[in-house]
Amino acid sequence: MxxxxxxxxxxxxxxxxxxxxxxxxxxxxxxxxxxxxxxxxxxxxxxxxxxxxxxxxxxxxxxxxxxxxxxxxxxxxxxxxxxxxxxxxxxxxxxxxxxxxxxxxxxxxxxxxxxxxxxxxxxxxxxxxxxxxxxxxxxxxxxxxxxxxxxxxxxxxxxxxxxxxxxxxxxxxxxxxxxxxxxxxxxxxxxxxxxxxxxxxxxxxxxxxxxxxxxxxxxxxxxxxxxxxxxxxLEARRARRGVAAHVRSLVLAELDTGPTMARIADYLHIDARTLRRRLRAEGTTYRELVDEVRAAIADELLAAGLTLADVARRLGYHDAAGFSRAYRRWTGTAPGRSRR
The missing domain is CATH 3.90.1520 (H-NOX domain)
Structure with a gap:
């Protein structure tokens, strides 16, 4: 065969x-x-x-x-x-x-x-x-x-x-x-x-x-x-896309489950150390990309009227309190203010 x-x-x-x-x-x-x-x-x-x-x-x-x-x-x-x-x-x-x-x-x-x-x-x-x-x-x-x-x-x-x-x-x-x-x-x-x-x-x-x-x-x-x-x-699409874009897409796909760097690295068929090095070469880190995706999606969901508990669940947090602390770290403000 x-x-x-x-x-x-x-x-x-x-x-x-x-x-x-x-x-x-x-x-x-x-x-x-x-x-x-x-x-x-x-x-x-x-x-x-x-x-x-x-x-x-x-x-x-x-x-x-x-x-x-x-x-x-x-x-x-x-x-x-x-x-x-x-x-x-x-x-x-x-x-x-x-x-x-x-x-x-x-x-x-x-x-x-x-x-x-x-x-x-x-x-x-x-x-x-x-x-x-x-x-x-x-x-x-x-x-x-x-x-x-x-x-x-x-x-x-x-x-x-x-x-x-x-x-x-x-x-x-x-x-x-x-x-x-x-x-x-x-x-x-x-x-x-x-x-x-x-x-x-x-x-x-x-x-x-x-x-x-x-x-x-x-x-x-x-x-x-x-x-x-x-x-x-096909070549043009691949040329415009770096490792960071791959990671953003995969993080978004796994957002509900709290994606780890090891899991994303497995998807890309590389080890976590190599992924960390390639992201650093593009001027970013895995945590920055995850926070970037979560912050953007959180703002969008809050503006759409979802509750803090709903947004927390969609972003992979166990409860609203954990999400609120993370949101304040990303933006410097409370998610309630963003929702208003």
Whole structure:
């Protein structure tokens, strides 16, 4: 068996366009939430979601998803509702490259190689074995409280867009560990794509004999230029992002649980000493970054009217008193004054 994967840690920690967060807000507001409630604690404003070229951190999108789950519950179908709203256009250059691919083999290659340009929180891994080829969705690094939601969203997105790029006669199936109502929600949007629920892993599986068949929107010349644009976009995003930006995103994603430097260093596949040294080279420290994130989110949540106890819980403090002491250390004022 051949396995091809890129080692990044965690797989979802990369900047992304605002389209996915905008879709989450659409789902939330259609179910009775306000835009402010959807974005609470994310550091995002409504105008950010429609600003051309705006990029956000994965931790911010994760916060929006948590807001939906807190308000609406992690009910089967919520991720599917978000996933079926995607279009090829919402995926940008990456989506158009996949649409222009000459063969299913190229679709899989581009999908895995440039997954950072998608909004996925799963890590795709290409496997070839016998008569079948599969893209396995590794979800182990997704925080447990949002894992099912993001996997459901990703599978629904693929099921919704796959028939646009791939001839339905190519026998593609989706396998999922989900059963019961969550599998039923996915099945409702699959169309001609078959679903196997209760599987050992989340996968997209195709027959090897279908890999080189021509696709309906094939444009070999266009796909070369689009892939070059994908590479330039990916390199530009990585170049603008230092270690401190990685840490901010990961701290925001783990804020509810009080993230330690050792845990964040593990995510980045380095030891705590190396992380400390790299942050110092960028003119900051781990504690400063954590305080910076907490202070900004605290101000936002207090302005939204949350109680001190609610804000303390969202920021990983055991009680309001501990949060109040920390807030005074960050800002020199009491959180009650900021709330007023």
């Amino acid at each position: 051949m396995v091809a994967a890129v080692s990044v840690a965690p797989g979802w920690d990369h900047p992304r366009a605002a389209a996915a967060a905008r879709i989450l807000v659409e789902v939330g507001t259609e179910r009775g939430m306000t835009v402010g409630a959807c974005l609470a604690g994310s550091g995002l404003r409504a105008e950010d979601l429609v600003a051309p070229g705006f990029q956000l951190e994965a931790g911010q999108e994760l916060t929006v998803a948590r807001n939906l789950i807190r308000a609406l519950g992690d009910s089967p179908g919520l991720g599917t509702e978000a996933g079926r709203r995607y279009t090829i256009a919402s995926l940008g250059i990456w989506g158009y490259a996949i649409l222009s691919s000459p063969t299913l083999r190229e679709v899989l290659r581009l999908g895995v190689r440039y997954a950072e340009l998608s909004f996925a929180f799963i890590q795709p891994v290409l496997e070839e074995s016998g008569a079948e080829v599969a893209v396995v969705f590794d979800d182990e690094q997704i925080p447990a409280d949002v894992r099912d939601f993001f996997v459901e969203r990703e599978l629904a997105k693929i099921a919704h867009l796959l028939p646009v790029a791939v001839d339905p006669r190519h026998r593609v199936r989706i396998e999922t560990r989900f059963t019961g109502p969550r599998a039923a929600a996915l099945a409702a949007v699959l169309g001609d794509v078959s679903l196997r629920s209760g599987a050992p892993r989340h996968r997209i599986v195709v027959q090897r004999t279908a890999l080189d068949a021509s696709l309906p929107h094939a444009d070999p010349i266009a796909v070369r230029e689009l892939e070059a644009q994908c590479l330039r976009t």
